[in-house]
Amino acid sequence: MPGNRIGSIRSRVIIIGAGIGGxxxxxxxxxxxxxxLILDQAIVPGGCASTFKRKGFTxxxxxxxxxxxxPGGIHHRIFSELEIDLPEATPCDPACAVYLPGEDTPINVWRDPQKWQEERSRQFPGSEPFWELIAALFKASWEFQGRDPVLPPRNIWDLWQLTKAIRSSTFVTVPYTLFTVGDALRAYGLIEDSRLKTFLDLQLKLYSQVSAEETALLYAATALSVSQLPQGLFHLQGSxxxxxxxxxxxxxxxxxKLLMRHTVESIKVEKGKVTGVVIRNQKTDEVWTEHADHVVANVTVQNLVQLLGKKAPHGYKQRVQKLPPASGAFVVYLGVxxxxxxxxxxxxxxxMxxxxGxxxxxxxxxxxxxxPGDGRAPTGxxxxxxxxxxxxxxxWGIDDYEELKEHYTNEAIAHLAKFFYLKPETIIHVEAATPRTFERYTARDRGIVGGIGQRLSTFGPFGFANRTPIKHLWLVGDSTHPGEGTAGVSYSALTVVRQIESQKTSSVG
Ligand SMILES: Cc1cc2nc3c(=O)[nH]c(=O)nc-3n(C[C@H](O)[C@H](O)[C@H](O)COP(=O)(O)OP(=O)(O)OC[C@H]3O[C@@H](n4cnc5c(N)ncnc54)[C@H](O)[C@@H]3O)c2cc1C
Structure with missing residues (x-):
């Protein structure tokens, strides 16, 4: 703790955004x-991982x-370090039941590795060599990530952290750095297996934003393996x-300190170093500048460039502008x-x-x-x-927004009604969120969700670094390695904390 003080004054960190990363x-x-000091423009913290209540539903x-x-998972590690209890949770088994077009029995992504192996061998005959490659790459990548590499590295300290995380086992992944899942399917003669391809497209899009053809193989190895023991996906009790x-x-x-309904309007930079932020209190409309030794931006990289305005380095801004189009989300919330x-x-x-389509x-x-009893709905x-x-x-830029939203809502309910018993007498509440809703409640540029996508050009070593070109300005969240999800953004937060800690001596200067 004493190391975080300059003389008797503690280093001041301002965090823009109270998402899971911030x-x-x-x-x-x-x-x-x-x-x-954490500032968030919304009413409740949590960003894309927050909740809202309607008619007794959460x-x-x-x-x-x-x-x-x-144990050993990123939330577990961080909660242990903070000496707080992990939320109560139940494992998801299957992690997901995937229904392909025209099929009425699902592909169950079981939690038990053996059971999942039997399921996929039955579902996708002849694909086991592909899955064996995925398992080998996952093992090496997971161990590597567990040693906290800094990706992509931007200075000697980052490079040192990256080097320290490498073991001989890591080298197994190197030849596959420039492979996509599509390349691997071709290599194993599986590219014509349309069921396997559709299954991979569906599962990977959830995590990587892009299809199997485009998803970086090393990223996919984790996304496709993390649902099985000893890892796994969990459903939180409560919400x-x-x-x-x-x-x-x-x-x-x-x-x-956390201040909700406080918007950061811009980031102040002098001589290439961050000096503070301009804040607006939404309730009083008061605007002021707050000094900081470090600023951590828990925003999308697109928002970061906007917050920097003219201070955004030219090359950085251009790189952001040239990113492939990001995704939005349409979500329908039903209380039934x-x-x-x-x-x-x-x-x-x-x-699907x-x-x-x-x-x-x-x-x-x-x-x-x-x-039942998970805290999200009243009894029954x-x-x-x-x-x-x-x-x-x-x-965006349309006149018939409400019509489009209604059309998407009705279409989603009609699709869901093929599986759920959805009739006027069973539906109690209907609400929908569009990219405009996400823009309004999370302030994410145009309502983009899920980060910059895990294509070869944007994943891991080729992505945006937590260390920005501006001194003492850090980026956390799903625009950075290892990508979207509460676990992913927690890794990015851990990296930034270690980077700030490593600069203790330089902040005295
Ligand atoms: C539909 C959907 C389903 C998903 N499903 C899953 C899932 O099942 N599991 C999973 O792990 N992940 C899932 N994700 C992804 C996950 O929610 C996100 O990747 C993660 O929560 C992002 O966290 P973050 O900290 O990067 O940012 P955010 O959640 O975007 O938080 C950023 C915060 O910053 C605030 N903010 C932004 N700009 C400013 C500003 N200028 N001033 C003040 N405050 C500001 C916002 O209000 C927000 O609270 C899903 C995402 C979506 C959209």
Missing amino acids: LTAGALLAHKGYSV FDVGATQVAGLE MQTLSDRLVSALERDGG DESAIPVGCPPHLQF YDAN PVGENNSLFVSVSR KATIIASSFVNLDKW
């Missing part, structure tokens, strides 16, 4: 003795399942909000009578409807269903949340 960074820094806004709760709530309590216990839910319904399902745009839905009732990736351009 809260994790803030709680860890406060625990290490930094003076932390709906998870975006994230509904959590990775990294097992996703419990994750944020516990981080906020750790932050405040350690003297940190429990008679709408089939007996034995798994907590997460994925459906038209085999010739796109993955996304309501043609595929990722569905999360509450369980349940929540169904269905999301689909959508093209952002469709939702």
